Amino acid sequence: IVMPYNDLAKSEELLRRHKSEISCVIMEPVASALGYLPGDIEFLQGIRELTLELGIILIYDEVQSFRIGPGGAQVEWGINPDLTALGKTIGGGFPVGAFGGRMDLMEMFDPSQGGAATVPHAGTFNANPMTLAAGQVVLEQLTxxxxxxxxxxxxxxxxxxxxxxxxxxxxxxxxxxxxxxxxxxxxxxxxxxxxxxxxxxxxxxxxxxxxxxxxxxxxxxxxxxxxxxxx
Ligand SMILES: Cc1ncc(COP(=O)(O)O)c(C=O)c1O
Missing domain, CATH: 3.90.1150.10 (Aspartate Aminotransferase, domain 1)
Structure with missing residues (x-):
């Protein structure tokens, strides 16, 4: 289901109509393909409130918008998604992708609590030390x-x-x-x-x-x- 950006009324209608089929909403708080158009604050807040009310996980793609401030758009505008996807700047020039968020969701990927993780997240390049070292340096430089x-x-x-x-x-x-x-x-x-x-x-x-x-x-x-x- 594709929701129209910045149209809260239509998005609300779609979310309510399809709530039983929707597990998550994934969106950019700053729409890269629309010339880095920041979402209207009422739209972003409205989607957050609706997803909380309907029990739908809200995922922010901040792969690009993370560069607008130390905590990305979500910290700048005070909106807490359930999960966040990151990339680009956090790799310090090396290829990288990362996601994080709500503890109860992230625990499903955690293999350290005895037994396998509920959702295995294996990968050849996971936690690549070179990338992480470069990313850490860049983030430290970004005062x-x-x-x-x-x-x-x-x-x-x-x-x-x-x-x-x-x-x-x-x-x-x-x-x-x-x-x-x-x-x-x-x-x-x-x-x-x-x-x-x-x-x-x-x-x-x-x-x-x-x-x-x-x-x-x-x-x-x-x-x-x-x-x-x-x-
Ligand atoms: C906003 C946004 N999300 C996701 C991606 C995909 O990231 P990756 O190339 O790490 O899969 C990109 C890549 O350009 C992007 O700009």
Whole structure:
């Protein structure tokens, strides 16, 4: 079941109608594919309240949004999902994936309490020491000051891009949060996948190719992220 992003009423209707078939809701608090569009706070809080009421596990994919603050979007906005998926930054440049959350759920993966885990989680690269060492170093380098600087550069960039588009009378809006940004060639407010797709996709391709010719590699969907200096 696919729920429409930022549409609480429709999502509520779907969740209530299908509650007996749904074990979990998995979502990004910042929708990467929508130009890093942060979910409306009422939508995110509403989904949290509904999933608690209906006994549905709420899983946040913070693989990308974890970079907006030391605890990701969930800490920034004070919403507690039941489980969280992480990747990217926590690997310090090495391939990584991780998940964690509610104690009673994580205990099902724990083989240390005598006997096998309820849900075995074996893997060739689990707890890879090289990845974890690199990830730890990067996370230690990402001090609160570092996040503040990155995020204020992101705010500045988004604002300045919008000013440039307005000055050039190009119909465009810039979305994003923290160090993340996305560009949509539309006058309409982008709130979900459909409103994003109504933007001019040819302009996106033209921007992508134009920037490649200038030596700048943006994501093909005209989105990107600022980073610290990495050597
Ligand atoms: C938001 C988001 N979730 C999940 C993934 C998948 O992560 P992985 O490549 O570690 O499977 C990605 C990868 O780009 C992502 O951007």
């Amino acid at each position: 609160p000051e570092c996040y503040d600087r990155l995020n204020s550069m992101g705010n500045d960039l988004r604002m300045r891009m919008q000013i440039v588009f307005d000055e050039l009378e190009v119909s465009a809006c810039v979305t994003g949060v923290g160090s993340l940004f996305g560009i949509h060639f539309t006058n309409e407010k982008v709130v979900d996948y459909r409103s994003m797709l109504r933007g001019d996709q040819d302009m996106r391709k033209a921007l992508f190719l134009g920037l490649v010719n200038e030596g700048v590699l943006l994501q093909i969907v005209s989105a990107g992220a600022l980073s610290t200096v990495t050597t």
